[in-house]
Amino acid sequence: MATTRRPGGRSARVQAAVHRAVTELVVERGADQVTIPAVAERAEVNPTTVYRRWGSIPALLAEVAIVAEGGAPAPTGDLRADLADFAEWTLADLARPGGIAFFRAEVAADVDDRRAGLRECLKRTSATIEALLDRAREAGHEPPTLAEVMDRVVAPLYFRVVFSVPGTDAAYARHLAHAVSGKPESR
């Protein structure tokens, strides 16, 4: 932490330490109990640094949630397989430790300021799906619309995780994706 020769390196280390601290605290306490002083203490950085760089806990939570979900599978153009992989990954992302906690915290926020995290989350998910559908179109498929994928794949997965509906596993996620991607041979 003391090295100042490479400011980029230090900044990246601070970010990594803060992200790790946020994730640990969300898992340990639930996202609604995470505060900037607690994050700063856990990350061993000055609270002022956290306030200056992220401004608020919602902004910080949104960033951590987005970085955490960085691993969306790259679309191959095979619509049916890509949608199933996307569905399985979305469920895994929600099911990871703290995954749904971020969503819960955003949903609970009844203040417009905090809703920014939800809007950001929706924008990122939409962009991921659009990329997948574009890739399928290039490969000669006739893909469903963004709204259809949201309504029939993403929404039921969120709903089922939030309500702890039994039987919500990877196979079910793929089943939802298959139902919206048409017949196996569709193109």
Next chain:
Amino acid sequence: MATTRRPGGRSARVQAAVHRAVTELVVERGADQVTIPAVAERAEVNPTTVYRRWGSIPALLAEVAIVAEGGAPAPTGDLRADLADFAEWTLADLARPGGIAFFRAEVAADVDDRRAGLRECLKRTSATIEALLDRAREAGHEPPTLAEVMDRVVAPLYFRVVFSVPGTDAAYARHLAHAVSGKPESR
């Protein structure tokens, strides 16, 4: 409040006052800010009465949410119309003042005890849908499954209200229902 001649009457009045107080406080402050002392004060009843009768805020919120949603339309046996009415009513229920606030509070709860409200909510919704599907079956239709209605009508409505997706209106709710209820002439 002083009359004790009709205990049922007094009990019903206490319940009505407490329910009204909960709804007002949820709308004013958000469900996560509602406490038993605040409810008791607003309802002009003794906090002990509230603790004894409802035990906890989650139990109280769940009861109020359930009573508030009492008006689900009675199924007629016309599957397509019944599902569309149910979808429109579900959206209206989520959109009413405080409607989504109850859901937000339940979702935010990261404690098993508080999850009881979500389980209760899911059970009630399932029962309403099952009654609708049974009625359609009696009328000679081949209705979708409970899971299909949950995944394709209820889940997208919740998701769209939580994420404030534009264009989520009564017509959209009916469109979701029509997509799952098959062809207009299906039976």
